[in-house]
Every structure is written in structure tokens, then in C-alpha cells.
Amino acid sequence: MAEVPYAMWVEYLKMLWAKVGIQPRSVLEVCCGTGRICRMLAAEGYEVAGVDLSPEMIAEAKHIASESHLPIEFSVQDASEMRLNRRFDAALSFFDSLNNIIDYDRFAAAIQRTYEHLKPGGAFIFDLNTAYAFEHNMFDLFCKDKRAKVRYEWKGEWDAARSLCTIKMEFATDRERFSELHVQRAYSLAEVKQAMASAGFENVEIFHAYTMNPPRASSDRIHVLGLRG
Numbered sequence: 001m002a003e004v005p006y007a008m009w010v011e012y013l014k015m016l017w018a019k020v021g022i023q024p025r026s027v028l029e030v031c032c033g034t035g036r037i038c039r040m041l042a043a044e045g046y047e048v049a050g051v052d053l054s055p056e057m058i059a060e061a062k063h064i065a066s067e068s069h070l071p072i073e074f075s076v077q078d079a080s081e082m083r084l085n086r087r088f089d090a091a092l093s094f095f096d097s098l099n100n101i102i103d104y105d106r107f108a109a110a111i112q113r114t115y116e117h118l119k120p121g122g123a124f125i126f127d128l129n130t131a132y133a134f135e136h137n138m139f140d141l142f143c144k145d146k147r148a149k150v151r152y153e154w155k156g157e158w159d160a161a162r163s164l165c166t167i168k169m170e171f172a173t174d175r176e177r178f179s180e181l182h183v184q185r186a187y188s189l190a191e192v193k194q195a196m197a198s199a200g201f202e203n204v205e206i207f208h209a210y211t212m213n214p215p216r217a218s219s220d221r222i223h224v225l226g227l228r229g
């Protein structure tokens with residue numbers, strides 16, 4: 001995560017908010033992980049909540065936020081079944097988190113549940129890896145620096161028939177070695193538009209990542225924006 005350009009992501013988020021003319025005060029991060037973006041927004045004065053499926057991620061998010069004295073409401077929730085009993089001016093889900101939901105109905109349910117947590121006029125913005133990224137082996141990565149604190153070697157296998165990429169991740173530190181298996185699904189633009197429309201989102205726009213331009217055939221990542229009417 002040390003190499004992730006979170007500051008740029010948050011700037012882009014604000015550019016999209018400005019594009020659709022909203023100035024949110026309350027923000028929900030869906031699939032917040034350890035809450036880095038939540039903390040950046042909370043430090044700027046936004047009222048922030050974050051949800052994630054992983055109790056370990058949420059425990060870490062709560063721990064770091066409390067050490068930083070940032071009042072963020074974190075909870076363990078499956079995005080596809082999320083219930084928070086409140087609504088927000090904006091929602092986001094970054095770092096291809098929704099690609100991790102590999103069943104289309106549950107992916108669409110996560111979008112629907114997010115819609116239900118927005119106030120009228122609220123915006124949902126999320127990013128996704130595309131099939132192009134998986135076809136072009138974007139997950140085949142390794143850290144060459146033998147002095148790095150965490151060294152890694154990742155290898156993805158793309159199953160075009162099922163639109164699934166299975167990534168074997170091996171990590172090593174000076175003290176331990178461990179591995180993880182991640183599976184991501186690529187959703188087509190048509191599937192994304194269908195899920196957004198079924199949830200009720202209006203003015204849906206899809207961008208080539210970090211730009212205001214439409215996606216290209218070679219976009220490896222896209223951003224999706226929709227408004228609750």
C-alpha cells in the first residue's frame with residue numbers, strides 16, 4: 001500500500017464531485033479496508049463512515065483512526081447486504097474493491113445497497129479493473145528490491161469464459177513468508193450500466209480512470225459515477 005497514490009485518488013474524487021456540482025459533507029466508503037481514504041477525508045472535516053467485509057481490516061481501521069483522533073464510524077458489513085440506518089451526501093469505493101464481488105447479482109446488490117444509503121442528489125463513485133487489465137496480466141507483479149520490507153511475487157490467471165482472474169500472491173519479509181489467493185471478476189460496461197440503472201442511479205457516467213474522458217478499448221481501469229435522483 002506504500003506505493004498507492006491515495007492523494008491523487010482523493011483529488012480525482014473531488015474533481016468528479018465538482019463536475020456534478022455537489023459539495024458533500026457526509027461520505028460513506030464502501031469496502032474501506034484499513035480506512036486510509038476515510039482518514040484523509042475525515043482530516044479535511046468530512047463526516048465519514050467506512051464499511052468492510054473483513055473484521056481484521058475494520059479492527060485495524062478503528063485502531064489507526066483512534067490513534068489519529070479521527071471520529072470515523074467503521075463497521076463490518078458485506079457491501080451486498082449493507083445496512084447503516086443513515087444516509088450520506090456521497091459514497092465511494094476505490095481500489096477495484098467491487099471487482100472482488102464475483103457474483104453479478106451480489107455486485108448489483110452492493111450498488112443497490114449503496115444507492116439506498118445516499119440522500120437525494122448524492123453521488124456514488126467507484127473504480128473497477130477491466131477485462132483488458134486482466135487479459136494484459138496487470139497482476140503479474142514482483143518486487144525486485146531484495147532490501148524492501150515486504151517482497152512479493154504475484155501471478156494472475158485469466159479465465160475469459162468466466163471473466164475471472166485468480167491471482168496467487170506470495171509475500172516475504174525478513175521474518176515470515178505467506179501467500180494469498182484473490183479472485184476478481186471483470187464486469188463489462190453493459191453489466192455496470194445495467195447494475196447502476198437497476199439500482200435507480202441517474203446521470204451515470206463512466207470514465208477512463210483519473211480522467212474526464214470516456215473509457216477506451218485499452219482502459220485498464222474505469223471510474224463509474226451515478227447520482228441518486
Ligand SMILES: C[S@@+](CC[C@H](N)C(=O)[O-])C[C@H]1O[C@@H](n2cnc3c(N)ncnc32)[C@H](O)[C@@H]1O
Nearest residue numbers: 031032033052053054057078079094095097100
Ligand atoms: C484492495 S482492498 C481496498 C481497500 C480500500 N478501498 C483502499 O483503497 O485502501 C479491497 C477491500 O474490499 C473488501 N471487500 C471485498 N469484498 C467485500 C464485500 N462484499 N463487502 C465489503 N467489503 C468487501 C476487502 O475486505 C478489502 O478490504
